[in-house]
Amino acid sequence: MRYISTRGQAPALNFEDVLLAGLASDGGLYVPENLPRFTVEEIASWAGLPYHELAFRVMRPFVAGCIADADFKRILEETYGVFAHKAVAPLTQLGANEWVLELFQGPTLAFKDFALQLLGRLLDHVLTRRNERVVIMGATSGDTGSAAIEGCKACDNVDIFIMHPHNRVSEVQRRQMTTILGDNIHNIAIEGNFDDCQEMVKASFADQGFLKGTRLVAVNSINWARIMAQIVYYFHAALQLGAPHRSVAFSVPTGNFGDIFAGYLARNMGLPVNQLIVATNRNDILHRFMSGNRYDKDTLHPSLSPSMDIMVSSNFERLLFDLHGRNGAAVSALMDEFKATGKLSVEDERWTEARRLFDSLAVDDEGTCATIAEVHGETGYLLDPHTAIGVKAARECRRSLALPMVILGTAHPVKFPEAVEKAGIGAAPQLPAHLADLFQRAERCTVLPNDLKAVQAFVGQHGNRGKPL
Numbered sequence: 001m002r003y004i005s006t007r008g009q010a011p012a013l014n015f016e017d018v019l020l021a022g023l024a025s026d027g028g029l030y031v032p033e034n035l036p037r038f039t040v041e042e043i044a045s046w047a048g049l050p051y052h053e054l055a056f057r058v059m060r061p062f063v064a065g066c067i068a069d070a071d072f073k074r075i076l077e078e079t080y081g082v083f084a085h086k087a088v089a090p091l092t093q094l095g096a097n098e099w100v101l102e103l104f105q106g107p108t109l110a111f112k113d114f115a116l117q118l119l120g121r122l123l124d125h126v127l128t129r130r131n132e133r134v135v136i137m138g139a140t141s142g143d144t145g146s147a148a149i150e151g152c153k154a155c156d157n158v159d160i161f162i163m164h165p166h167n168r169v170s171e172v173q174r175r176q177m178t179t180i181l182g183d184n185i186h187n188i189a190i191e192g193n194f195d196d197c198q199e200m201v202k203a204s205f206a207d208q209g210f211l212k213g214t215r216l217v218a219v220n221s222i223n224w225a226r227i228m229a230q231i232v233y234y235f236h237a238a239l240q241l242g243a244p245h246r247s248v249a250f251s252v253p254t255g256n257f258g259d260i261f262a263g264y265l266a267r268n269m270g271l272p273v274n275q276l277i278v279a280t281n282r283n284d285i286l287h288r289f290m291s292g293n294r295y296d297k298d299t300l301h302p303s304l305s306p307s308m309d310i311m312v313s314s315n316f317e318r319l320l321f322d323l324h325g326r327n328g329a330a331v332s333a334l335m336d337e338f339k340a341t342g343k344l345s346v347e348d349e350r351w352t353e354a355r356r357l358f359d360s361l362a363v364d365d366e367g368t369c370a371t372i373a374e375v376h377g378e379t380g381y382l383l384d385p386h387t388a389i390g391v392k393a394a395r396e397c398r399r400s401l402a403l404p405m406v407i408l409g410t411a412h413p414v415k416f417p418e419a420v421e422k423a424g425i426g427a428a429p430q431l432p433a434h435l436a437d438l439f440q441r442a443e444r445c446t447v448l449p450n451d452l453k454a455v456q457a458f459v460g461q462h463g464n465r466g467k468p469l
């Protein structure tokens, strides 16, 4: 399988190089040159497979030529073996034809484990074979950092540096990062906000001299391997609800358009998906596009669902590429326009095409808390604020009551106690068994000023299993 850039100018890469690449050299994002497409018979034959075996069948075409079947099978079995629930991604029924797909049974209690547990193992496999070491730098407002650290902690060939804004992530989220103590794990608390952290990551990718030749790898959702891993659970859920013989709808709490883009790909690979609902919080740039063809940059609004607090959606460009007939020059022109004006819209027929599949809703904090309370009242089930936004959007936007509606449950409520408290239901979520002693564990973290040079010097000093590069 070869991968091409959404802006059409960068060289095509194989899977291994895409795994190690960040942005393409032309500023675009990598996508498969040809998406695999499965027949109805093939998909039907996968019913009842354990998660890791289904994962092998869905993802095999994407890694073909780079990872041998036997290795890939072993890696997948290990990856999904660490999840706390035997079903890996269990479905819980909330209402008539309405389910939550629980994607928070992994080590860090958010769906990002599905991709980052795999990414860490794939990196280790590829780097061992190449006898190479890499440095990972990432910025996090919470979930990505802990999932990336958990995914990479056992990688001999990776040193991982995760920056979070000092005193601005929840205590559960901080401890999920800082209590992992390997000598290749480096938590940096920056005296600044999330954007400051992100800017320093970007600047480090742009000028890598401080790494003395060591390769820098990205773990944010522009990394193709993350999207790839997320395609699997759409198949997994739909197969349990009658696909491929009947269609299924999904409602997806989304910020960077990564998770929902995986659902879009699942559909293009042959899964009968009749509707994808984009569920956002007040940071609603995606809702403004889907409802009115206006993708306009706004200021950041901090919310009770912080993992979706974004101003622009980094993966949206991948959808634009398809909407423009995979014309890299057209995407490049659009993105230039967006960079210059902070605004973008597409031709009517392209927007109409997107709307055949996508609907959307933006839900504010009040609506989020009301939905947590509503569902708790109906069923006793406790939603996290991100998933609650998905439920609200599903209930407002669903096109068919006769088809199953699956809401992606992106996080465990214990990660976001503030929203649960504000919902006023008197229920406090408990940490699951494997994290029960989280508040007793030792922490390690370095506080650094909001200063690129200081951060890069720190990476240079510790980038080789805690020793200088």
Ligand SMILES: *Cc1c(COP(=O)(O)O)cnc(C)c1O
Pocket: 110, 111, 112, 143, 144, 221, 253, 254, 255, 256, 257, 258, 259, 260, 307, 308, 386, 410, 411
């Ligand atoms: C990351 C995250 C999201 C948003 O995912 P995208 O891929 O950016 O759309 C939603 N919910 C939770 C809990 C997350 O951690």
